[in-house]
Amino acid sequence: ARAAGMAGPSLTFAEAPHTIAENHQVAAGYDAQIVIRWGDKVTADAPAFDPLRQSAAAQARQFGYNNDHIGYCPLPLGSDHSEHGLLVINHEYTDSWLMFPGLTDKDAVAKVTREQAEIELAAHGLSVIEVRKLAGNWRVVENSVYARRITVETPMAVSGPAAGHDRLKTTADPSGLALRGTLNNCAGGLTPWGTVLTAEENFHQYFSGVPHGAEAAAHKRVGIVGKPEYSWGKHFDRFNVATEPNEPNRFGWLVEVDPHDPRSVPVKRTALGRFKHEAANVVVNGNGRVSVYTGDDERFEYLYRFVTHGKIDHGNRAANLRLLDDGVLYVAKFHDDGRLTWLPLIFGNALLNRDHGFNSQADVVIDARRAADLMGATPMDRPEDVETNPVTGKVYMMCTNNTKRQAEQTNAANPRANNAHGHVIEMIPPRVDGHVDHTALEYTWTVFLLAGPKDQGRYHPQTSPSGWMSAPDNMAFDPAGRLWIATDQGSSQAENGIPDGMYAMETEGPFRALSRFFYACPRGAEMCGPMFTPDGKTLFVAVQHPGEDKGSTFDAPSTRFPDFQAGMPPRPSVVAITKKDGGVIGSSA
Ligand code: FEO
Ligand code: CA
Ligand code: CA
Numbered sequence: 001a002r003a004a005g006m007a008g009p010s011l012t013f014a015e016a017p018h019t020i021a022e023n024h025q026v027a028a029g030y031d032a033q034i035v036i037r038w039g040d041k042v043t044a045d046a047p048a049f050d051p052l053r054q055s056a057a058a059q060a061r062q063f064g065y066n067n068d069h070i071g072y073c074p075l076p077l078g079s080d081h082s083e084h085g086l087l088v089i090n091h092e093y094t095d096s097w098l099m100f101p102g103l104t105d106k107d108a109v110a111k112v113t114r115e116q117a118e119i120e121l122a123a124h125g126l127s128v129i130e131v132r133k134l135a136g137n138w139r140v141v142e143n144s145v146y147a148r149r150i151t152v153e154t155p156m157a158v159s160g161p162a163a164g165h166d167r168l169k170t171t172a173d174p175s176g177l178a179l180r181g182t183l184n185n186c187a188g189g190l191t192p193w194g195t196v197l198t199a200e201e202n203f204h205q206y207f208s209g210v211p212h213g214a215e216a217a218a219h220k221r222v223g224i225v226g227k228p229e230y231s232w233g234k235h236f237d238r239f240n241v242a243t244e245p246n247e248p249n250r251f252g253w254l255v256e257v258d259p260h261d262p263r264s265v266p267v268k269r270t271a272l273g274r275f276k277h278e279a280a281n282v283v284v285n286g287n288g289r290v291s292v293y294t295g296d297d298e299r300f301e302y303l304y305r306f307v308t309h310g311k312i313d314h315g316n317r318a319a320n321l322r323l324l325d326d327g328v329l330y331v332a333k334f335h336d337d338g339r340l341t342w343l344p345l346i347f348g349n350a351l352l353n354r355d356h357g358f359n360s361q362a363d364v365v366i367d368a369r370r371a372a373d374l375m376g377a378t379p380m381d382r383p384e385d386v387e388t389n390p391v392t393g394k395v396y397m398m399c400t401n402n403t404k405r406q407a408e409q410t411n412a413a414n415p416r417a418n419n420a421h422g423h424v425i426e427m428i429p430p431r432v433d434g435h436v437d438h439t440a441l442e443y444t445w446t447v448f449l450l451a452g453p454k455d456q457g458r459y460h461p462q463t464s465p466s467g468w469m470s471a472p473d474n475m476a477f478d479p480a481g482r483l484w485i486a487t488d489q490g491s492s493q494a495e496n497g498i499p500d501g502m503y504a505m506e507t508e509g510p511f512r513a514l515s516r517f518f519y520a521c522p523r524g525a526e527m528c529g530p531m532f533t534p535d536g537k538t539l540f541v542a543v544q545h546p547g548e549d550k551g552s553t554f555d556a557p558s559t560r561f562p563d564f565q566a567g568m569p570p571r572p573s574v575v576a577i578t579k580k581d582g583g584v585i586g587s588s589a
């Protein structure tokens with residue numbers, strides 16, 4: 001913390017090189033250690049990783065692909081232990097051409113075999129690992145009782161308004177209650193009762209077949225149009241909407257996972273709506289009710305908030321595990337005058353009735369996007385992560401980019417046409433009785449930062465030549481309330497000429513939005529999963545899809561991060577960043 005009267009910013013680390021390299025790079029005075037890589041052992045019975053002899057049975061016991069969100073859950077449950085805990089890690093998607101020899105990125109649908117597709121299913125989902133910091137080094141605890149893989153085959157429960165609804169019933173599950181697997185788990189969030197919410201994002205890309213019948217319009221609204229990006233529909237009936245038209249309705253939810261009970265069944269919480277959830281971040285209000293912020297990451301989609309009816313009971317974990325089943329889902333409307341109003345998505349309210357194709361709250365949550373359209377929500381430039389600053393209570397949203405926005409579609413909250421670099425919005429809930437009220441129906445908002453090269457963006461004027469970013473995606477707050485932004489430029493990385501990575505800044509005071517570059521991903525990777533331990537001395541990050549560059553393949557990758565061994569493909573990895581002197585992340589070396 002900065003002493004009163006001192007003039008400088010509190011973030012004083014020397015910036016990392018703002019250059020694309022085969023290896024990762026961290027600010028001077030810091031260590032960046034690999035905690036776990038794709039293929040490493042998760043469960044005690046996992047075989048050693050052999051990329052040339054991979055099998056679905058092995059992959060279902062090993063660390064999955066494309067690590068995204070990282071949840072750090074201190075052990076024991078309820079403590080704020082910062083050197084022993086569980087990491088609950090999402091495996092968002094797979095890159096067949098970087099996982100298997102002989103393929104290119106053009107072959108992901110046509111040439112992936114059934115056996116390879118089964119490996120892909122097993123490489124999705126989540127991993128739970130137990131980790132411990134010993135002598136400054138983070139290690140995976142072997143043979144942990146908590147170690148667990150969750151995949152596209154894992155049994156899932158479903159709760160809330162859509163549980164057991166006809167639109168969730170399939171040939172394999174006539175009850176609509178026995179779901180199987182979770183898909184495209186992007187970011188997520190922790191609950192105060194020690195569970196993780198994992199967000200099912202781009203579920204549409206796994207489904208082949210041309211939509212028909214009663215679900216056709218709903219499928220088209222989420223992008224299921226007979227153009228899959230995976231081979232799965234060819235190999236498994238449930239991923240073909242021509243044979244199983246209701247299977248897509250079983251994805252696109254927030255899923256609650258209890259890592260403290262390795263036998264717990266993950267639950268899809270349908271009250272929080274179905275769309276391409278990017279993340280889910282939970283905040284407890286002064287009155288005990290719980291609010292959850294969650295964005296729908298697609299161009300011109302919306303920001304949502306869920307508010308529970310019930311109140312958190314710190315002495316009754318079992319009751320807290322049911323909190324997210326009962327409450328109100330809202331969608332955001334950003335007014336040009338700086339007001340933000342939350343519009344409730346409740347069956348029977350406004351146009352959400354039978355005349356408009358909604359027969360119950362189940363239809364409202366299954367078709368949340370269409371309900372939000374009818375309520376007049378504001379289409380945004382791809383809402384990614386949304387989080388609350390633990391110190392100020394203000395809420396931040398990453399709008400990653402939207403090159404499709406035309407000049408006549410701009411507004412105060414989406415101010416740029418052809419928004420190639422994205423922006424960050426700051427939302428300010430009102431204070432009630434001394435508490436920030438995340439249940440209020442009206443907030444104010446402002447643009448916190450416009451990303452892009454310094455002459456195109458808007459940052460603090462003292463931001464260095466290394467401090468500019470493109471495509472803000474995920475974020476984390478450190479315990480002091482400083483904002484750490486992770487970027488995902490995708491195929492624009494080479495064009496922009498900068499790596500993806502972590503940028504840190506204060507959000508209040510004279511150095512607001514003074515962005516500094518802290519950590520660079522290896523080439524082709526995006527930065528995911530930033531998560532601090534409660535003491536602020538470890539920053540976990542997820543290096544997702546290293547080597548996902550144009551023309552890069554298993555056989556000739558653009559990087560072999562992190563092993564750099566001949567024949568070993570690049571491996572998505574979780575990295576623990578610590579300060580060499582053991583101090584809090586952010587200060588100088
Ligand atoms: Fe999976 Fe919106 O990033
Ligand atoms: Ca993301
Ligand atoms: Ca986050």
Ligand code: CA
Binds near residue numbers: 400473488
């Ligand atoms: Ca992204």
